[in-house]
Amino acid sequence: YFHTGSEPFWEGFESFLEQHYDYDATKTKLVINGDGAGWISACQDDFKGRAFYHLDRFHVARDLHLIMKDHPRYSTMRRALNENDPERLIV
Secondary structure: OOOOOOOOHHHHHHHHHHHHOOOOOOOOOEEEEEOOOHHHHOHHHHOOOOEEEEEOHHHHHHHHHHHHOOOOOHHHHHHHHHOOOHHHHHO
């Protein structure tokens, strides 16, 4: 979706979904991936329990690298992230 209208972003996005997909605002649940920006995570407020925000893996991996790259267990952490093993990642 490329926002060009004058209405708020999430209203325009919902209109786009209605026009192009089998989207039903009363039934469809959305998962919105993003980089942590406030305007993206605001989808949870705009969709009132119908949308869930998820920090995307690219940004998690990037931040893990920036913060932990010199840690002796960094490669183990990265492998745990790649293998979708959050418990091992945190330990």
